[in-house]
Amino acid sequence: MSLRLSTVILPYRRWHEGGRSTWTRAEQLGFHTAYTYDHLSWRCFRDGPWFGAVPTLTAAATVTERLRLGTLVTSPNFRHPVTLAKELISLDDISDGRITLGIGAGGTGFDATALGQEPWTPRERADRFGEFLPLLDRLLTEDAVSYEGDFYSAHEARNIPGCVQRPRLPFAVAATGPRGLALAARHGQAWVTTGDPKLFENGTPEQSDRALRQQGDRLADACAAIGRDVGELERVLLTGFTPERSRPLESVDAFVDFAGRHRDLGFTELVVHWPIPDSDFAADDKLFERIAMEAPAQLKE
Numbered sequence: 339m340s341l342r343l344s345t346v347i348l349p350y351r352r353w354h355e356g357g358r359s360t361w362t363r364a365e366q367l368g369f370h371t372a373y374t375y376d377h378l379s380w381r382c383f384r385d386g387p388w389f390g391a392v393p394t395l396t397a398a399a400t401v402t403e404r405l406r407l408g409t410l411v412t413s414p415n416f417r418h419p420v421t422l423a424k425e426l427i428s429l430d431d432i433s434d435g436r437i438t439l440g441i442g443a444g445g446t447g448f449d450a451t452a453l454g455q456e457p458w459t460p461r462e463r464a465d466r467f468g469e470f471l472p473l474l475d476r477l478l479t480e481d482a483v484s485y486e487g488d489f490y491s492a493h494e495a496r497n498i499p500g501c502v503q504r505p506r507l508p509f510a511v512a513a514t515g516p517r518g519l520a521l522a523a524r525h526g527q528a529w530v531t532t533g534d535p536k537l538f539e540n541g542t543p544e545q546s547d548r549a550l551r552q553q554g555d556r557l558a559d560a561c562a563a564i565g566r567d568v569g570e571l572e573r574v575l576l577t578g579f580t581p582e583r584s585r586p587l588e589s590v591d592a593f594v595d596f597a598g599r600h601r602d603l604g605f606t607e608l609v610v611h612w613p614i615p616d617s618d619f620a621a622d623d624k625l626f627e628r629i630a631m632e633a634p635a636q637l638k639e
Contacts, residue, residue: 341601341637342370343630344609346410346576348619349374349389353397357389360612361398365405367630372398373410373440373609376417379448382617392425399433406436410576410609411512411530413444414463414470416453420495423477427501435502440530440574441474442512443467464517465489471511471521478506510574514553516560523560528572528607532579541581547603550575554604574607575600578619586610587621593629594636601637 345364351357364372376391395407412422430437443463444450450457458466469487476483477497485492501507508527513519514534522529534541534549541549554573561568577596578584586596587610597608610629613621 341597341605341634342607343368343597343634344371344373344406344574344607345369345612345630346373346375346609347612348380348383348614349391349394350383350387350614352387353389353394357394358397358401361405362401364612365402367627368634369405369630370607371406371408371438371609372402373408373438376409376412376440377447377449378416378452381447384448392429395437396429396432399429399436402436404436406438407433408438408510409440410510411440411442413442413449414466414489415444415449417470419470419474419477419490420492423474423495423497426478426507427497427499430501430503430507433502435507437503437507438510438528439507440510440512441471442530443518464515468517468521471509471525475506475509475525510572516556519553519557519560520563522557522571523564523566523568526571528574529557530574530576532576535579537581538579538583543581543599546580546582547599550600550603550605572607573605574609575605576609578611584619584621587613587626587629589625590629590632590636593633597633597637 347360361372374391374394379388391409398407426439446457466489469489473485473490477495478501481496481498483492483495509525510528510530511522511526512530513522514531531553533546537546537549558568582596586593600608611619613619613623613626
């Protein structure tokens with residue numbers, strides 16, 4: 339089974355002070371996709387520079403030619419399906435069909451209250467996501483959509499000419515629970531996970547492997563329930579949140595071992611964070627580039 343290597347570039351650098359060069363370098367290094375986080379702010383970066391995902395990806399689309407681009411992930415926390423669909427169709431057009439939408443139910447971080455609302459409960463996040471994703475699917479595939487739901491509405495929303503990618507740009511659905519996995523099975527072209535968060539602090543790699551295998555099994559069950567072949571979905575692991583944390587980036591051999599193990603678990607794409615000094619994503623820049631250039635070939639052997 340082949341394994342693609344992608345990266346996620348956090349939008350904390352001004353475009354003309356290193357932002358642009360990072361995206362172009364990602365293409366030069368041969369990454370399959372370069373994603374960015376779609377947050378209003380995030381964790382330790384909250385009190386520093388942080389730029390919007392859609393403008394950043396639009397700029398990245400104009401300075402790259404082959405690199406796929408995407409969010410990892412967008413959520414309903416501060417998005418509405420109608421306005422998001424218009425932005426995505428425009429972004430897909432500007433990039434000439436190189437956009438993947440990573441999307442999930444969202445969490446309890448800063449985005450959850452930035453618009454002045456109380457944080458949603460896990461059940462309400464799942465309820466909203468269950469309405470948000472199917473409506474977004476329709477908005478990206480139909481010329482005109484009207485809808486009245488419990489949380490979202492659309493009144494003759496027009497989305498002409500639609501996406502460059504047909505029938506729409508691909509969804510990479512982040513999910514681990516039953517309702518999210520059911521949405522991934524029905525609407526996704528890919529499934530995204532970070533592993534089991536309960537294992538991050540004190541878990542072992544062996545426990546993480548078991549948890550990821552179980553998540554994959556539940557995805558297969560969700561696909562079987564609607565008569566879909568689970569093999570139609572790509573499987574994406576956003577690294578850095580398993581018990582190994584950043585250790586796979588300490589050497590080419592360490593990364594190849596880590597990547598090979600997860601390829602054997604059925605993953606088709608690994609996403610590594612672009613190095614950020616003095617953060618949880620700190621890594622040696624030269625070694626990171628060696629991994630990007632050398633590891634994919636070793637994983638084909």
